[in-house]
Amino acid sequence: MRLIIAEKPSLARAIAEALPGRSQRQEGYLQVGDTRVSWCLGHLLEQASPDAYDPAYKQWRLDHLPILPEPWRLTPRPKARAQLAVLRRLLKEAREVVHAGDPDREGQLLVQEVIEHLGWKGPVARLLISDLNRPAVERALGRLEDNAAYQALYRxxxxxxxxxxxxxxxxxxxxxxxxxxxxxxxxxxxxxxxxxxxxxxxxxxxxxxxFQPRPFHVLWADLQVAGGQLRAWWQPGEAHPLDDQGRLLARLPAEALAARLPGAEGQLVALQTQDKRQAAPLPYSLSALQVDAARRYKLPAKAVLDICQRLYERHQLITYPRSDCRYLPREHHALAPRTLAGACQGDATLGQWLAGADLSRRSRAWDDAKVGAHHALAPTGRAPDFSRLDDAEARVYRLVVRNVLAQFYPPLETREVKAEFRILDERFRAQGSELKVAGWKPLFTTREETPPLPPLVEGETARALDARVEDRETRPPxxxxxxxxxxxxxxxxxxxxxxxxxxxxxxxxxxxxxxxxxxxxxxxxxxxxxxxxxxxxxxxxxxxxxxxxxxxxxxxxxxxxxxxxxxxxxxxxxxxxxxxxxxxxxxxxxxxxxxxxxxxxxxxxxxxxxxxxxxxxxxxxQGRRGSAGKRGGKGSKTSNRRASTPRTTGGRARRAKGDA
Structure with missing residues (x-):
């Protein structure tokens, strides 16, 4: 009997569905032919509490510190005992074991520590799955590796x-x-x-x-040039009181110049133009998605993680979400037309973006050399049922799909223009941006961030129409x-x-x-x-x-x-x-x-x-995933070397992936 141990039930179900044959549900596992697919529930084991090493550690005392376990012990989590019993029985009957934890450091740990804790001595194969869609799982099942190659990751x-x-x-x-x-x-x-x-x-x-706010002052002038009007900003010289960022600290010089400017003529003395090409933002890592979702939709980072887990496990609409990578494997490029066609079904905006995409285009995002244990978040290609997604899930899903779609759009091309004028022997600067090719930008915003300047010719005359002084203050972080x-x-x-x-x-x-x-x-x-x-x-x-x-x-x-x-x-x-x-x-x-x-x-x-x-x-x-030690008994109230054990849920450190 072959036993596959997945990190969680949703992954076990995806594996069972990808195996040839009919899946039968049993107590704590799925049977498919001669293969049994069971699961962990996140971490089934946890680091033992201090009093497991010495009962005296139930009392919190300064003279016990530092507590240094030797040898280290793991204990079952209280709610995990039943599933551990299932795995213990299955391991006794197995002739072959496959580790199917998530493809990261913690995924390697939480399945392997169970296999070792339950005493399995035989070889272990490694199954790496980052996409729960059936074709992806089938491909992964066809390329099992030796788990020994991942011992350094486990350590x-x-x-x-x-x-x-x-x-x-x-x-x-x-x-x-x-x-x-x-x-x-x-x-x-x-x-x-x-x-x-x-x-x-x-x-x-x-x-x-x-922070102590400091006032400063700016002066702008509206200028008339042959091609139209623009607004330019005074650049006061070192003769005036300036702060370390060149901001004017006295209002009087600005007022005096503003009074003289209307009707004054000057010249465009320097003109710089630069054509820029900007590639589309890469597909998301989890953190990059959390940043964007917080900015756009005010979603807390934890909410975005939970949404991604649901989109991955429950809805199977996106690939493995806990990724730090923003690149995709090259093989995904060939699958993109079919994947995106499924991913964009049922949504008018996504469908419109897909219609405008050139699916033969290959951006810098497709780079095997930059893909590690995980690749960037991407749609699986399963057609979404938006009636089953809440508003936040739909929004996050669209962001993930959008950033992959953007890879099939041309670069954003702009012409950046900087102009310097001299009027009344003072310098004024203006800058603008001209959109040449919108490229991927409309998928992200329709707002024009910097308006263009009118046509300019170096040496041409400029006349001041109006001028104003604005009072501002430095702002705290x-x-x-x-x-x-x-x-x-x-x-x-x-x-x-x-x-x-x-x-x-x-x-x-x-x-x-x-x-x-x-x-x-x-x-x-x-x-x-x-x-x-x-x-x-x-x-x-x-x-x-x-x-x-x-x-x-x-x-x-x-x-x-x-x-x-x-x-x-x-x-x-x-x-x-x-x-x-x-x-x-x-x-x-x-x-x-x-x-x-x-x-x-x-x-x-x-x-x-x-x-x-x-x-x-x-x-x-109240501490979630605390790090202070399990609840202990009562003791004397306080002294230099002794105190009653505070109420805490700590010590069950690392119940979930990650770090406190």
């Missing part, structure tokens, strides 16, 4: 899970205990990704709070929202000051992963560290206090981004995990020594001036 995922446990359990316990000494009643959760993300928001809030915070996590090098680290991080995956970024934001909201204010994300008082009390290294992105690089080295170059974990333990000891109740007491007091409220204590102490 990287296992190392990530252990490192997150070490970091989250120890630091959460330490800061919760000193928090109780400082008068804070609740869990203070610390994680290797969530805390630097919170740090980004806290620092942005601090910039906004400290915008608060983060879902779109900008996801983008910041993707491009984390922008928030690093060290030039060497910045160079290194430009090529990394950023903060978090495609699969975890939305969940990290929601976790911070649920734990009471972030507050949604309309579409903005602000840090709560507790969030500010925690970040300001932690060592700066714990709240900045350098560590976690470099972690991802070390994990990538384990996955891609088969480096040993031990040196990484050893260095982490040394780092943990330094961070634990910095846990200080007095510092936290001061930051909690200072945070009372922060406008964003702290949610109710019940909500603030």
């Amino acid at each position: 990287a995922a296992e190392t990530r899970a252990r490192a997150d446990w070490l970091y989250g359990i120890n630091l959460t316990r330490a800061w919760t205990l000193v928090g109780r000494q400082a008068g804070h009643d609740g869990v203070l959760s610390v994680g290797r990704v969530q805390t630097p993300v919170l740090g980004l928001v806290v620092r942005r809030d601090a910039e906004i709070a400290a 915008e608060p983060f929202n879902d779109a900008s915070l996801i983008k910041a996590m993707m491009n984390i090098a922008r928030y690093v000051s060290d030039p060497a680290v910045k160079r290194t991080l430009r090529d990394s995956d950023g903060l978090g992963t495609e699969a975890t970024r939305a969940g990290i934001i929601e976790t911070l909201v649920e734990r009471g560290y972030l507050v949604r204010d309309k579409s903005s994300l602000r840090a709560s008082r507790t969030g500010h206090a925690l970040i300001n009390a932690l060592p700066e290294a714990a709240s900045r992105p350098e560590r976690t981004a470099l972690w991802e690089q070390r994990l990538a080295a384990i996955a891609e170059r088969d480096e040993a995990p031990a040196p990484f974990l050893s260095a982490l333990v040394d780092d943990l000891r330094r961070l634990l020594n910095a846990a200080d109740a007095q510092t936290l007491r001061q930051t909690l007091a200072a945070s009372q001036a922060i406008e964003a409220p702290t949610p109710s204590p019940r909500r603030a102490t």
